[in-house]
Amino acid sequence: MALMNYAQAARSALADAMRADARVVALGEDVGHGGIFGQYRGLREEFGAARVIDTPISEATIMGAAVGMALTGLRPVVEMRVVDFALCAIDEIVNQAAKNRYMFGGQGRVPLVARLPIGLWSGSAAQHSQSLESWFAHVPGLVVVAPSTPADNYSLLASAIACGDPVIYMEHKELWGLDGEVAPGQSAPLGIARLARSGSDLTLVTWSNSVHIALDAAAQAAQQGVSVEVIDLRTIWPWDREAVLESAARTGRLLVVHEAVQAAGFGAEVAATVAEELGIPVGRLGAPRIPVGYARTLENVARISAQNLLQALKDLVTGKQRGRSMVQRENEVSRR
């Protein structure tokens, strides 16, 4: 075991993969200079400019070129800096990388990893703060991963690079400096959730930075006599339905929490599945459907806090979260 931060863990996983396999290359803006978060530091010195490729600010071609590389025998790791910039390469991700294998009848494979960091980060405002994992989970052909710890950022990145499918790999920008124990050489299977805390009254499913907020809220809930089980989903697609259903069946309640906008977020998919399969009370907590504002007061409106999370899980346990009934709503409308 080694103590590393989240950025160092990813750097270490990529370096190990590049040492083990000459087909692995990294490309993107500034990767030759270590990357703006330091997650590529030292890689050019070790592997050279031919394999750690600084590119122009050409997102469409960074991603499209990675597709061409993957089709012809390389295993590219693409840096998009923030998910918001990857929107300039959305055709290359959705129409090219994700569809290639299928629409050409299985003639080719696109084993690439696209690193699309997500999340609120130091007053970065509307175009540098989004969490768009549900967009990519919606697209057949893609795998979507969102690690929450340094250990997972090593082991899941290692698995993503080894994966034969295109992987959308979403690190959280507020986690780069988070320290933790990492087991170099270890990979974690994609599609398998991690039990972050055991509990018996409610199952809280979350991922990425919200895992840490959830653990904080769960600790506070325990002091108030509510036992919360926290599941870190880790892989958004394919998501670990089995682990979630097993836990939710045991606790009898489900709350899904994510930093992304709640409406049409991936939490809706998890909650709907659990409601369909188990018929138990389910709830969701995500951001309001507003862009992220710059000022701290505005940014905080889009942020999930341990406080509002605690409230949401208490409401679920006491049954207060239940929506207004049809009758109540009809009464409200008729009173207008």
Next chain:
Amino acid sequence: MQASTSAANASHGEHLLSLYRTMARIRAFENAAEEASRGSVAAFGATIDAAALVRGPLHLSTGQEAVAAGVCANLARTDYLTSTHRGHGHTLAKGADAMAMMCELFGRAAGTNKGKGGSMHIADFAVGMLGANGVVAAGIPIAVGAAHSAKIRGSDAIVACFFGDGAINRGPFLEGLNWAKIFELRVLFVCEDNRYSATTATDAMTAGEGAAARARGIGLPARTVDGNDVLAVDAAARDLVARLRAGAGPQFLHGLTYRVKGHVSVDAAAYRDQGEVANALESDPLKVAAARLTALGVTAERIAAADAAARAEIEAAVAVARAAAVPEPAEAYADVQDTGAGLWR
């Protein structure tokens, strides 16, 4: 002197006849596909016919055969090619099997893509043909990546990247050419200029001096040729490919041709002047090549035999495609992804 001239003519004649055969095969393929696509799609005032054998949008390269034939004659099987939504000609010229291609257009399990792509996504990776593409200019970054990969892997393969005149107004054109130049990649960019962006004349939508000038602005040597003259395309491509293989960096070929048919097969292209079409038909690439063949002493019988052989090959392909099995519905779930296969909802 007399003897050596006639020997040279005979050799030129044989070379041109070989290019002519490729063009005749493409023409026959396009004609057969067009015929099978009547009622393929409800657009341009056409109505859908459930019995159409080729479904969906069918983009024909009729009249543009010389660009595909002339460029691909200079590629090896191991070289790569990326194409456009109008890609049958490139695919055939690169060496794909017409029968497997026709099966694909007919949506058959025996198609090049197992019936999953159709005309717009036709591909044959076995001959280096990395795919037609439903998105204008989308093949450019992929071509650049394949060339970058070849450079990293130490492969000698070059990449021919076909796109249309409409593509030069999309961002990936600028990005891809710039990328190929800064990394000195072995890409032959081929702008197959058929003058139309769907139903709009490209000229009206394009500022400046056009494709070749834009390429030169990014530092690529660019050459414009008569894209209906297969010998001119072939000669230019031979020279540019030789430069590529010698390490002179990416090259650009601009072939001026004309889209004889509409945007898709059911589009009668009533929006354009019929005199313009009649003019263009005067320089039909097969007609131009046939006249040149005659001048080089190739007999009318041999030209007719090339046409007949092409038609026979395509008729056989149609017969096989018509009778071939459709994919089983379960095949819809194959080749999506390995991770999470089985989790469909």
